[in-house]
Amino acid sequence: MNIKLRIVLELMICLLLNIGTFYGQKVNSNNTLDLYLLIGQSNMAGRGVIDDESQHTSENILTLDKTGNWVVAKDPLHFDKPYAGVGPGLSFAQAMLEDQGKIKIGLIPCAWGGSPIKVWSSGAKYFENFPYDEAIARAKIAMQKGQLKGILWHQGESDNDASRSVVYFEKLKELIANFRKDLNAPNLPFIAGEIGRFNQADYINKIVNTLPTEVENTAVVSSEGLVDKGDQLHFDSASARELGKRYAEAMKKILKEASSATSKKRPKIVLTFDDAEITHYRNVAPLLKKYGFNATFFVCEFPIKKSGQENEYMTWKQIKELHQQGFEIGNHTGHHKNLTKLSPDDMKKEIAYIDEKCQAFGIPKPVSLAYPGNRNDSISQRIVKEMGYKYARAGGAKNYNPKTDNPFAIPSFTVIDSEKYKARTLNGLKNIQNDEILVLTFHGVPDVLDPDYSTSIELLDEIFAFIKEKKYKVVAMRDL
Numbered sequence: 001m002n003i004k005l006r007i008v009l010e011l012m013i014c015l016l017l018n019i020g021t022f023y024g025q026k027v028n029s030n031n032t033l034d035l036y037l038l039i040g041q042s043n044m045a046g047r048g049v050i051d052d053e054s055q056h057t058s059e060n061i062l063t064l065d066k067t068g069n070w071v072v073a074k075d076p077l078h079f080d081k082p083y084a085g086v087g088p089g090l091s092f093a094q095a096m097l098e099d100q101g102k103i104k105i106g107l108i109p110c111a112w113g114g115s116p117i118k119v120w121s122s123g124a125k126y127f128e129n130f131p132y133d134e135a136i137a138r139a140k141i142a143m144q145k146g147q148l149k150g151i152l153w154h155q156g157e158s159d160n161d162a163s164r165s166v167v168y169f170e171k172l173k174e175l176i177a178n179f180r181k182d183l184n185a186p187n188l189p190f191i192a193g194e195i196g197r198f199n200q201a202d203y204i205n206k207i208v209n210t211l212p213t214e215v216e217n218t219a220v221v222s223s224e225g226l227v228d229k230g231d232q233l234h235f236d237s238a239s240a241r242e243l244g245k246r247y248a249e250a251m252k253k254i255l256k257e258a259s260s261a262t263s264k265k266r267p268k269i270v271l272t273f274d275d276a277e278i279t280h281y282r283n284v285a286p287l288l289k290k291y292g293f294n295a296t297f298f299v300c301e302f303p304i305k306k307s308g309q310e311n312e313y314m315t316w317k318q319i320k321e322l323h324q325q326g327f328e329i330g331n332h333t334g335h336h337k338n339l340t341k342l343s344p345d346d347m348k349k350e351i352a353y354i355d356e357k358c359q360a361f362g363i364p365k366p367v368s369l370a371y372p373g374n375r376n377d378s379i380s381q382r383i384v385k386e387m388g389y390k391y392a393r394a395g396g397a398k399n400y401n402p403k404t405d406n407p408f409a410i411p412s413f414t415v416i417d418s419e420k421y422k423a424r425t426l427n428g429l430k431n432i433q434n435d436e437i438l439v440l441t442f443h444g445v446p447d448v449l450d451p452d453y454s455t456s457i458e459l460l461d462e463i464f465a466f467i468k469e470k471k472y473k474v475v476a477m478r479d480l
């Protein structure tokens with residue numbers, strides 16, 4: 001039986017029967033692991049002398065052994081040669097654990113001493129092994145127990161000459177692209193290490209250092225000050241460990257950048273409540289507080305048709321309280337008139353009415369406006385802008401794209417109690433893309449005066465819970 005087939009069969013059998021390992025004690029790894037793939041040549045595999053420090057192990061750092069089982073990590077992590085020793089892998093994992101709380105790390109050692117970059121591609125054989133294919137197979141086994149967080153690459157000594165170095169960069173880019181594709185992780189962090197500066201020739205480090213400008217989510221760690229074990233080729237144990245710490249520093253930085261980039265791009269939700277209904281004060285504000293959401297209340301003095309109806313609206317004192325609780329007070333115009341039917345002068349009066357009321361009650365001048373009945377035209381848009389507004393909301397039931405849409409006609413989804421509107425809202429929330437904005441418009445919660453525009457507290461709660469679960473960013477309109 002050929003060696004490759006045997007290795008694959010061994011891995012499969014161990015996996016299927018979940019039998020113990022022949023090498024070391026098997027460990028229960030039910031917790032999710034942060035996984036790191038270690039690839040390259042001898043300095044990744046480790047050639048430092050095993051010493052006392054090598055005895056320090058942790059239950060929180062596991063390694064996938066030769067047979068595909070998780071064991072407590074200990075040098076040598078690798079098994080490419082009988083003399084594998086201290087490499088950067090373990091000190092990398094120890095440094096990754098620092099200030100990280102509860103995480104557990106799973107290392108996937110796959111380096112092969114002496115391997116040139118050309119054997120790190122699919123189907124390429126290196127003596128009796130297939131470095132790339134086996135690394136992919138082992139990574140996939142590991143990924144059943146955790147999430148692959150990154151790749152550490154240390155290689156180049158075997159390509160460190162005038163002719164091989166010329167093609168090195170293209171091969172390295174291809175290698176990164178292949179790993180990311182085959183592991184289904186298009187943005188997987190990839191960190192390369194400089195080879196020891198004690199090497200006689202100096203071709204590879206210059207090339208490797210151009211990586212971060214050419215390929216996203218990559219970094220290079222320096223080998224400055226690191227020393228060899230006397231052979232001008234391999235790091236000694238202390239230098240290998242220092243290299244591991246440098247890998248960890250670079251990995252933490254790249255992971256942090258990636259997570260802040262994702263959070264910046266998270267979809268944004270704007271919750272807006274129209275007409276200054278009393279239920280906004282009584283029911284909505286407490287629920288918003290419970291979820292930690294901000295919101296925009298578009299207030300007006302709604303025309304009272306029958307006596308007693310005034311009790312259904314907030315007083316200015318209550319509106320001021322909403323402002324004091326941190327919510328945005330927006331302008332819904334003085335008396336809820338259709339702006340498109342007013343002269344420019346009357347339009348300005350209706351808008352200024354709310355500006356003045358806010359000033360009288362110590363509420364900042366609004367910067368967001370909602371057109372009454374969502375009715376607007378190019379004249380009303382222009383006037384709103386001229387009066388110092390930044391945003392104006394309309395209807396239209398579609399997402400708002402700040403790059404292409406008009407900020408003076410921001411579309412919104414009206415939400416009311418009906419299966420159709422509920423489905424439309426949840427669907428809109430489900431399908432929103434990163435960097436898109438979705439604005440929701442509510443009236444009374446519930447609405448006593450106009451049941452057609454009512455939203456129950458239960459539905460509002462359900463929508464809030466959905467937004468929370470999806471970790472969308474909820475902002476007031478002024479903060480767009």
Ligand SMILES: [Zn+2]
Nearest residue numbers: 274275372373
């Ligand atoms: Zn309204």
